[in-house]
Amino acid sequence: MPREENGGKMRQVYFDNAATTYPKPPSVVEAVKTALEKTGGNPGRGGHSYALSAAKAVYDVRKKAGEMFSAEPENVCFTQNCTYALNLAIKGVVSPGDTVVISSLEHNAVARPVYALSKRGVRVEVAAVESTDGATLSNFKELLRPGVCCAVVTAASNVTGRLLPIADIADLCRKNGICLIVDGAQVCGTLPISLSDGINILCTAGHKGLYGPSGTGLLISDGKYELDTIIEGGTGATSGELSQTDFLPERLESGTLNTAGIAGLGAGLDFVRKYGIKNIYSHEAELCAVLEDGLKSLGGFDIYREGERFAPILSFNLRGLSSEELARKLSDEGFALRGGLQCAPLAHKTLGTFPDGTVRFSPSVFSSSKDAAALLSVLKKICKTPR
Amino acid sequence: MCSHRHKISQQDIIAREIIFKGVLELTYTLITVSSVTYAMKAKSVLNGAGFYCEIERQEKGSRNGCGYQIRIKDDPAVVCRLLEGRGISCRERKTVER
Numbered sequence: 036m037p038r039e040e041n042g043g044k045m046r047q048v049y050f051d052n053a054a055t056t057y058p059k060p061p062s063v064v065e066a067v068k069t070a071l072e073k074t075g076g077n078p079g080r081g082g083h084s085y086a087l088s089a090a091k092a093v094y095d096v097r098k099k100a101g102e103m104f105s106a107e108p109e110n111v112c113f114t115q116n117c118t119y120a121l122n123l124a125i126k127g128v129v130s131p132g133d134t135v136v137i138s139s140l141e142h143n144a145v146a147r148p149v150y151a152l153s154k155r156g157v158r159v160e161v162a163a164v165e166s167t168d169g170a171t172l173s174n175f176k177e178l179l180r181p182g183v184c185c186a187v188v189t190a191a192s193n194v195t196g197r198l199l200p201i202a203d204i205a206d207l208c209r210k211n212g213i214c215l216i217v218d219g220a221q222v223c224g225t226l227p228i229s230l231s232d233g234i235n236i237l238c239t240a241g242h243k244g245l246y247g248p249s250g251t252g253l254l255i256s257d258g259k260y261e262l263d264t265i266i267e268g269g270t271g272a273t274s275g276e277l278s279q280t281d282f283l284p285e286r287l288e289s290g291t292l293n294t295a296g297i298a299g300l301g302a303g304l305d306f307v308r309k310y311g312i313k314n315i316y317s318h319e320a321e322l323c324a325v326l327e328d329g330l331k332s333l334g335g336f337d338i339y340r341e342g343e344r345f346a347p348i349l350s351f352n353l354r355g356l357s358s359e360e361l362a363r364k365l366s367d368e369g370f371a372l373r374g375g376l377q378c379a380p381l382a383h384k385t386l387g388t389f390p391d392g393t394v395r396f397s398p399s400v401f402s403s404s405k406d407a408a409a410l411l412s413v414l415k416k417i418c419k420t421p422r
Numbered sequence: 423m424c425s426h427r428h429k430i431s432q433q434d435i436i437a438r439e440i441i442f443k444g445v446l447e448l449t450y451t452l453i454t455v456s457s458v459t460y461a462m463k464a465k466s467v468l469n470g471a472g473f474y475c476e477i478e479r480q481e482k483g484s485r486n487g488c489g490y491q492i493r494i495k496d497d498p499a500v501v502c503r504l505l506e507g508r509g510i511s512c513r514e515r516k517t518v519e520r
Contacts, residue, residue: 078458079457079458079459079488081479082478082479082490087458087477090458090459090461090462091462094458094459094462094463094466097459098463098466107508107509108459108462108463109459109460109463109509270457271457271458271488272456272457272458272486272488272489273457273486273487273488274486274487274488275486275487275488276486276487280457282456282457284459285457285459
């Protein structure tokens with residue numbers, strides 16, 4: 036319980052796993068430590084044993100990620116995070132004069148790159164996400180017509196967890212020759228998703244549901260679209276040429292890779308596989324259900340759960356208190372939840388919660404029902420306090 | 423004069439076969455691949471199929487610089503067919519003796 040004193044410090048309970056998961060599995064910490072202590076070389080730079088050992092460590096993680104998301108290892112590119120992956124994908128595919136379709140629930144990781152592109156002659160169209168998947172699909176169907184360059188869609192809203200009908204959107208894209216880029220940050224490791232759903236490029240964070248260290252992300256391609264580069268440099272391949280390496284993954288991996296982070300991500304992938312995505316989802320969804328039911332019984336809360344299917348994220352507000360005020364009060368009581376816009380103003384405008392935002396509850400496999408119950412008790416106390 | 427005819431024993435025959443086999447095994451093929459990632463993939467594919475494979479840096483003749491190659495013992499045609507089936511281009515190959 037957060038109020039319990041532990042060496043004079045209040046114990047903190049972390050429910051902000053949609054931002055980044057914490058704690059990390061011990062195996063992840065160990066893998067990072069081992070990589071730093073023993074895998075000393077720079078992958079792809081040289082033929083000595085250190086460089087080859089680092090390259091092997093990195094390749095093993097490519098292979099694991101490829102197996103999890105149905106891609107060939109060479110089409111798995113390591114990035115710093117999901118935002119970098121999305122920028123590489125979007126700006127790699129889209130050129131001035133093209134049209135891009137996005138959903139109305141996109142994070143700034145998508146909204147800002149396409150806004151920047153709109154200043155350079157790219158047309159951006161927004162498909163409104165409605166209360167049902169059918170109505171949402173109708174909006175996509177209207178916009179995903181031949182001639183559109185690409186669609187960039189989140190698999191799940193980072194604000195509400197609302198899942199979008201990716202397989203159906205992929206079908207529309209395939210029929211119209213449109214590249215589908217998916218932001219998988221809130222589903223990878225929590226729900227099944229892969230290129231076999233019809234996705235051309237899947238971007239995700241390594242440090243969220245895949246339990247890797249921060250500073251890791253993935254761009255996973257089916258290899259059908261050649262990506263222009265926004266960053267060029269040393270790749271350890273084709274070094275005699277001034278033009279950028281023309282094949283994946285090196286094309287998109289200029290500069291030294293984060294070997295230790297990638298090693299940690301590999302351990303995270305193992306952890307997710309061992310625990311089981313189905314079990315992870317069940318556990319986290321159960322905690323969301325406990326909180327949702329509790330908030331409904333308390334009354335006075337707005338809960339943002341319009342839709343049919345959700346990733347394990349729950350957004351809410353207490354009437355009469357701003358989201359940031361509520362998040363601060365919870366923090367004072369030892370609970371880490373995120374208030375505000377969660378970097379997704381477009382989604383909040385869609386929800387009608389802009390500019391105040393919401394408080395977001397996002398558990399992990401390490402979250403307990405005891406802590407969820409304790410959070411409810413604190414919310415009850417705050418709810419009863421005059422505002 | 424009669425020339426001396428050396429009688430070849432069965433042991434000699436076996437020994438010569440071993441030496442001959444050894445010479446064969448000292449012949450390798452070096453196959454240039456696109457990058458260290460493809461070298462790693464090639465090794466993974468080949469080892470998985472029961473073939474010997476080692477990764478090394480290309481020492482010379484790399485047109486693009488910073489090349490990697492794999493060293494194999496088995497029939498390069500068979501190996502390249504297997505690799506190309508997995509999307510690994512065998513860019514150049516040459517046979518070398520140790």
